[in-house]
Amino acid sequence: MARRVDYQQVTDDYHQHRQLKKGAAGWVLLAGLGVSYVISGDFAGWNFGLDEGGWGGLLTATVLMAVMYTCMVLGLAEMSSTLPTAGAGYGFARRALGPLGGYATGVAVLIEYAVAPAAIAVFIGGYVEALGLFGLTNSWPVYLVAYLVFIGLHIWGVGEALKVMFAITAVAVVALVATVVGLVPHFDPANLTDIAVSEAAGAGDLLPYGFAGAVAALVYGIWFFLAVEGVPLAAEETADPQRDMPRGIIVAMGVLLVFAALMLLLVPGSAGAETVRTSDNPLPEALRAARGDDDWIAGFVNYAGLAGLIASFFSIIYAYSRQLFALSRAGYLPRFLSLTGSRQTPWVALVVPGTIGFLLAALTQNGALLINIAVFGATVSYVLLNLSHIVLRRREPDLERGYRTPGGVVTTGIALVLSVVAVIATFFVDTTAAWITAGVFGAFVAYFWFYSRHHLVSSAPEEEFDQISSAEGDLR
Template sequence: MSTERRRVRGVDYEQVSSDYLEHRQLRRGAAGWVLLAGLGVAYVISGDFAGWNFGLAEGGWGGLFIATVLMATMYTCMVFGLAELASALPVAGAGYGFARRALGPLGGFATGMAILIEYAIAPAAISVFIGGYIEALGLFGLTSGWPIYLACYAVFVGIHLYGVGEALRLMFAITAVALVALVVFVIAMAPKFEFANLFDIEPTGAAGANSFIPFGYAGVLGALVYGIWFFLAVEGVPLAAEEANDPERDMPRGIITAMTILLVTAALMLFIAPGGAGSSAIADSDNPLPEAIRSAFGGDTWVADFVNYVGLAGLVASFFSIVFAYSRQLFALSRAGYLALHS
């Protein structure tokens, strides 16, 4: 076999065998821009159901609001940049591929490994919230979440192994169900909204503390890691670039549409949930949306149960999609020779 310098969809692979890359390609045409937009929302939608509310305990509503605005601005700018890069360099490695092209092999390796760690850890965190929602419902008589964690990995890794097109379509359907749950939640909670509920956490003695930022300036910094939950992982859409129908058109439309939807859902959750139930009521909850409904309505209602049951779809969608993301990142790093996973 001869060796030569090759380019695959914009990325240089130096001195590889002539048939090496031909045997390591992903199936193109599995996703159009609608499925890509669904993938982008799926990555993140679990953050609307749980996780972000812990920012209320760190910074109060005002601190979390400031943190969310900063994260929204950062992610919106990043998404426009990724839309341009993904259409110009449609490679499975996405951020890794962009960094390798700009910074060389070492920069590409560092970026790729950082992304791989992010996507390997995120499903573990999401599975904890899935377990929390199931325990809150009393399903299967479970008092511990570990059987749920195991089942999630076994089922959803198996679906990905079956086929990417099937996995993306199933993710899209699950995400659509999760969005329905968010709409029902907003409709049910909107009549209960009161501005005073947003600021029901008592100010502390911290520097700069007041009713808007009860934990002071430090609380705003503490809330940053929770404000990012509304958007974290949407940057994974370009990982599907090699499998898009028309990357030059589909990638920008898909990721920008996804970010637009996420901005709307972030704003609704940030205002409606604490505004209806009170910030203090959901600050430490691992299933905040059902908890918010029960607090606002004074007990169990069918809406709380509906959001709890269907809300599992949002957590499952993010778990499912991020498994897809790290499989593509692992594939890209392996194909480039950074990981010894190929023969």
């Protein structure tokens, strides 16, 4: 895929101004990072799938996406132990699919990670308004404060940021456990299917909006797991990536599967799918519906639920900055975006997408819309990531790997098929948003084709990997 590129020489101090802090994370922090990326999806967002497909539709979607993510994570565990760079998905695809494939993957991930925090910011505002804090009737000040505070923490230092993130995630996990304890006594299977049945094809109690609704719900089944694939972005800041990366991302995925199953079953099963289908704060709403308006657990979860949303918001900011840093350092995007400060954090790559995300949140204030945009970028990247694993296994079977995916290409082949289905599903939810996002993606690709492929940096780690591989191939 467009392997012809031109490299430019850079000054000796180029990489001195683009260095990340080494050894800041072990596998426990990586697992915490993986959970924190996603945990907001347990607190809000997934429930919009009930509005699209009913409980049966969302159940089908979640099971399919759980299979897709599990298979993909096993492939990522292998690739991240083999090619441990800050580019992560872009680096894997760069090695397997060439410059255009790597760049396209990186841009798709960047769209996902730049927009997902904006969606989460909207949900943070929803939780704040539900608590009646500060007398707010418009949440844009909440979005602004969230971006300023947490971008500032990331600029302060990666080790400090990851530890703060781990602590916030622990509070969020406690809130999920409290939700489970509070709702179990009130579970009634009849509540799962209380949405009125439509006249759509295939409609019934389990699928009130028919087969098309189940397809549309795929976008929200993804929200239970969206961004766990970002763990490998911490590779250059990990003590032992060959060992720690596979362990961290696989443990994180296991935790996420358990919480997704519990939330999907207990929240609508206690309060009713109809009650929580469009809520911006479904867990506290379900607890109040099941246990009473003055329930103390609901109050606790409402406050602690903010920790879950903040944890994902905080950690995905980390992810977008590392993806943008890697693409910029290699020259695929403007090089000034990869500048790092005195504390070895990519401050420009933190601020620029953060500004865009704040504007998206403030102007739209529509979490469901922003989810669909983020998911479009994610699913495109998943297609390319799974394809990359398959190509690397076929083309470079003897490449030294710290971990090997069980099932090999069969495993990532399953994930590839399901990720293609997920891309198609984004058009079932909001065709306009999907096409606009596709247009933005196309503009990025045009930038590469007409400009940046002629201005790449040969000494960037992802480019060096490819040049070494090409040289070894010429010797054989």
